[in-house]
Amino acid sequence: MKEKLQVKDLSYSYHELSGETLALSHISFEVRDGEFLAVVGPSGCGKSTLLSLLCGLLEPEEGAVLIDGIPREESSAVIGYMLQRDHLFEWRTVFSNVSLGLEIQKRLDDTARKELHQMLETYGLGAFQDSRPSQLSGGMRQRAALIRTLALKPDILLLDEPFSALDYQTRLSVCDDISSILRTRRKTALLITHDLSEAISVADRILVLSGRPGRVKTILNVEFAREYDRPLARRNAPEFSAYFNQLWKELRTDEDQTG
Ligand SMILES: Nc1ncnc2c1ncn2[C@@H]1O[C@H](COP(=O)(O)OP(=O)(O)O)[C@@H](O)[C@H]1O
């Protein structure tokens, strides 16, 4: 697999009147084409900052982000972003929510419309195209948010704790749903989560960040036997708890060092 995304020696500080906060320090890693990378780390270690740097909402102070080997700011790659809150507009129907991005970009033609109807059908929202977001369950809303993001045909998908606002039951099934959708479509994706089980159940590799300032502690390869290779099934696989313990230990050593 070739590298889709390369992060090289990235550092970032927030500057405020009250002082400077070093959020990330010398981060390097890569995401291969079609790979699903999860990023875990303690709260406040710079995970959201990292995503903002990757999609260009923030400019790195040091280091570089390359997409297909080209500096991000020169690349024409489309980066999709999905957040904890789904940001669906209540005054628009489900269809006009998922088509919003394309509409803004003036790319909503008949072919695109047809594709959207098709995706809504495939992902169980066919009967809800004319509904309002408030008529959907939490899981359905996240699926709608995903379709809206996928409609823009992103080369890379950045997911910032997209399931954390859902209740536990829903979270399990939505996580299963969404990661299966991404895998089938062979999307390169980076998922931020504070939930270790979630990371193990979806990722090809897991990047562990230290407490602030975030540094790469380790990158863990995650492999499951084929019959377990789906999020809900992975949770029942014999390897699961070994991965969990390994991650837990990585995160714990961090606490011990910082007091
Ligand atoms: N806009 C900002 N201004 C100043 N400090 C910020 C800002 N955003 C985040 N921070 C600080 O930077 C650190 C990393 O934040 P963040 O990337 O949101 O962490 P995470 O997503 O891992 O919880 C935190 O200590 C946070 O308080």
Ligand SMILES: [Mg+2]
């Ligand atoms: Mg965050």
